[in-house]
Amino acid sequence: DIIVVMGYGLLLPKFILQLPRFGCINIHVSLLPRWRGAAPIEHAILNGDKITGLTIFKLIEKLDAGPIIARDSIAIDPHIDKNDLTTLLNSKGTKLLISTLPDLFNKNVEFEIQKEDMATHASKITTEMRKLDFNQDALTVYNRIRAFAPQPSAWFVFNKERIKIIKAKLREGACEPSTIVNDQFHIGCNNGIICPTIVQREGKKPMKIDEFLRGFDFAVGQKINA
Template sequence: MPTVPDSKLPRIAFAGTPEFAARALDALATFDCDIPLVLTQPDRPAGRGMKLMPSPVKQRALAHGLPVAQPETLKTPELRAPLLEAAPDLLVVVAYGLLLPRSVLDIPRLGCINIHASLLPRWRGAAPIHRAIEAGDVRTGITLMQMDEGLDTGPMLAERALDILPADTTGSLHDRLAECGARLLIDTLPALLAGRIQPVPQPAEGACYAAKISRGEAQLDFARPAGELERAIRAFDPFPGAVMTMQGVAIKLWRAQAIERTGEPGRIVEVSDRGVVIGCGSGCLRVTEMQKAGGKRLAVADFLRGHAFEAGQQAQLPVR
C-alpha cells in the first residue's frame, strides 16, 4: 500500500484533457490542497506538421509544476500504479476521455467526482454542449456528480444553471460553462471534503444521450426547417463547422438566421451584402458568415467579392 505523506491538506488528484478541463485545473491549483498527480491523455499529432502536441491539461499542469501521467488506459495494475502511489483523498475528473473502471473509482478515499456540462440527467455523454444548442434548449448548466461505472449516471452533488443565449455557439457556451464548472468545483469542495454533502440520485425521467459529433453531421440538409439549420450552424461552431456543397465546392457556414420566406430547399433565393438567402424545408436561411476551404471566415460581403453566387443556384442535398 502507498504511504500517505504527512499533510493536513486534502490530496486531490485530477484527470482531464481538453481546455474545458484545463480551466478546472487552474481553479483547483488555487485551492488549499495538495495535487499529487494529474492524469491526461497521451500527446497526439496535431497541426499541419502533425507534430505530437500535449493536451491543454498537460500544458497547464506543467506550468503549475504538477506531476503528470499519460496512460493510454487504466485497465492494468501497472498503468494504475501512479494514481495508487499518489494516494489521493479525491479524484476530480473533467472530460478525461476514458471511462474509469471500478478499480480506479475505488482508489481515492472519497471517491471520484466529475464536472459535467449539462443539467443531468439530460445530455449524458460526449457532446452535451453541442446537443443542447442543436436541440434548441434554452437552459443548460453544470452538474457535479459522484462517479460510478455508468456513463454520467452517478448521483449528483451540486448543480448550477446557465441560460443558452440566442446567439450562443458551442464555442461561446463552452467558455461560459468551463468557468461555471471551475467555480462550482471550488465552491463545493469545502463542504464535500467535510462530509456535509449528501449525494442525490439522478431523476429517472428526462435522461438523454449526447452522442459524439461526427464530421458526417456537418453536411447541412436544406430539406430541414430553417430554424433547425440555424441551430445546427451554431452547434457545429467551432467544430466541425456546418457545410454546404455548391457546384462541387464545400463551403462552411458560420453564421445565419432563419427568416420567414419561401424557397425551394437548397436553392439560393437572394444574394446581397446582407446575406445569401437559401431555401429550406420551411422558411429560409440568411447566411452572413462563410468560409471556403483553405480560406478565412469572412462576413458575407467580403466572401462574395471573391466567390460569385447567383440566385437560382442549387446546393447539393445529402443523399437520404
C-alpha cells in the same frame, strides 16, 4: 484525497475510483441525466434546449450515471454558439466546484440518484451530423450552425465544393427550400431563410460574406447540395 475530472471521454477503472478518500467526481456540462456522453453542449444547441447547466457527480463504472452532488442551470441564449456557451459553462463550472468541495469534504452533501428513465445520450459528433439540410425548418438549420461554430463548423455542398457556415443570421420569409434566394447568398429553408455572415471555402480561411461574394460564382435560384 479526491480526483476531479472534466472533459475526459473514458471510464475510469474501478481501482482508480476507489483510490481517493472522497472518491472521484466529474464536472459535466449538462443537467444530468439529460445529455450524458461526449458532446452535451452541441446536442443541447442542436435540440433547441432553452436551459442547460452543470452537474457535479460522483463517478461510477457507468458513463455519466453516478449520484449527483451539485447542479447549476443557465438559460441558453437563442443566438449563442458552441464556443461561447462552452466558455460560459467552464467559468461557471469552476465556481460551482469551489463552492461544492467544502461541503463534500465536510460530508455535508446529499447525493441525488439519477433517474434512468430521464436520461438522454449526447453521442460523438460525426462529419455527417454537421451537414446542413436546407429542406429542414430554418430554425433547425440555424441551430446546427450554432452547435458547431466556430469549429469544426456546419457545412454544405455547392457546385461540388464543401463550404462551411461559421456564423449566420436567421430571417423570416417564404421561399423555395435549399435554393439561393438573392445576390447576398441567402439560402431558403422551410419556414425561413439562412443568411450566412462568415463562411469558409475549402482550403481557405474563414471570411466575411462580402469577401466571399467578390470571388464566388453563383446564380440566384441555384440549388444547394444538388
